Amino acid sequence: MIIAIDGPAASGKGTLGKRLAAHYGYRHLDTGLIYRAVAKAMLDAGHALTDEARAIATATALDAGHLGDPALKTDAMGQAASVISAYPGVRAALFDFQRDFASHPPGAVLDGRDIGTVICPYAEVKIFVVASAEVRARRRALEIAGRGEPVDEAAVLDDIKKRDERDRNRSAAPLKAADDAHLLDTSALDIESAVRAAIDIVEAVRAGR
Numbered sequence: 109m110i111i112a113i114d115g116p117a118a119s120g121k122g123t124l125g126k127r128l129a130a131h132y133g134y135r136h137l138d139t140g141l142i143y144r145a146v147a148k149a150m151l152d153a154g155h156a157l158t159d160e161a162r163a164i165a166t167a168t169a170l171d172a173g174h175l176g177d178p179a180l181k182t183d184a185m186g187q188a189a190s191v192i193s194a195y196p197g198v199r200a201a202l203f204d205f206q207r208d209f210a211s212h213p214p215g216a217v218l219d220g221r222d223i224g225t226v227i228c229p230y231a232e233v234k235i236f237v238v239a240s241a242e243v244r245a246r247r248r249a250l251e252i253a254g255r256g257e258p259v260d261e262a263a264v265l266d267d268i269k270k271r272d273e274r275d276r277n278r279s280a281a282p283l284k285a286a287d288d289a290h291l292l293d294t295s296a297l298d299i300e301s302a303v304r305a306a307i308d309i310v311e312a313v314r315a316g317r
């Protein structure tokens with residue numbers, strides 16, 4: 109079974125993906141990390157993110173087996189990933205890796221922006237996670253503060269809004285819910301309630317409800 113989870117920045121889809129994968133014994137791929145890894149490789153090599161040809165070459169050469177670098181997780185890298193992910197050639201270069209990851213039994217959970225619409229339109233379960241920008245900014249700010257780092261919540265909110273705007277309005281695989289996706293609004297839910305709601309969706313689909 110393939111579970112596709114899509115949603116905007118800081119919507120909690122990564123945590124939900126991890127928890128669902130653990131619950132069902134499936135592999136999990138946070139596809140945002142692949143775009144972040146391309147962005148980091150570009151910046152590390154001193155290339156401008158606006159250099160589309162370089163971004164495509166970098167994505168083509170990417171070793172997507174190494175996505176554990178904590179430096180990929182920063183908000184700056186999220187913004188950079190949002191820029192290079194708008195290039196159709198970058199998305200095309202990363203397509204096979206994601207499709208292949210999804211194809212191995214017993215099942216996989218992939219989270220991102222276009223899993224239910226482009227990467228795995230045939231996924232048995234599609235969940236589109238939403239939460240207001242303010243709630244997402246608050247969660248992200250608490251997470252950063254929890255790591256003992258200084259945080260400016262207004263700047264985090266601004267960052268999230270910018271990323272939403274770019275990810276939704278690009279022409280290549282924009283962030284949007286698949287027609288057959290189940291909407292999960294986590295604005296008023298804590299993590300445990302959101303995980304339970306996601307499992308309920310999967311179980312309802314499995315039971316043919």
Ligand code: DC
Pocket residue numbers: 117118139140141143144186187189190193194219220221222223271275
């Ligand atoms: O999910 P994330 O915040 O780690 O994603 C970082 C950026 O990567 C996001 O702003 C847009 C891009 N992305 C994408 O275009 N498609 C995906 N499937 C996942 C991420």
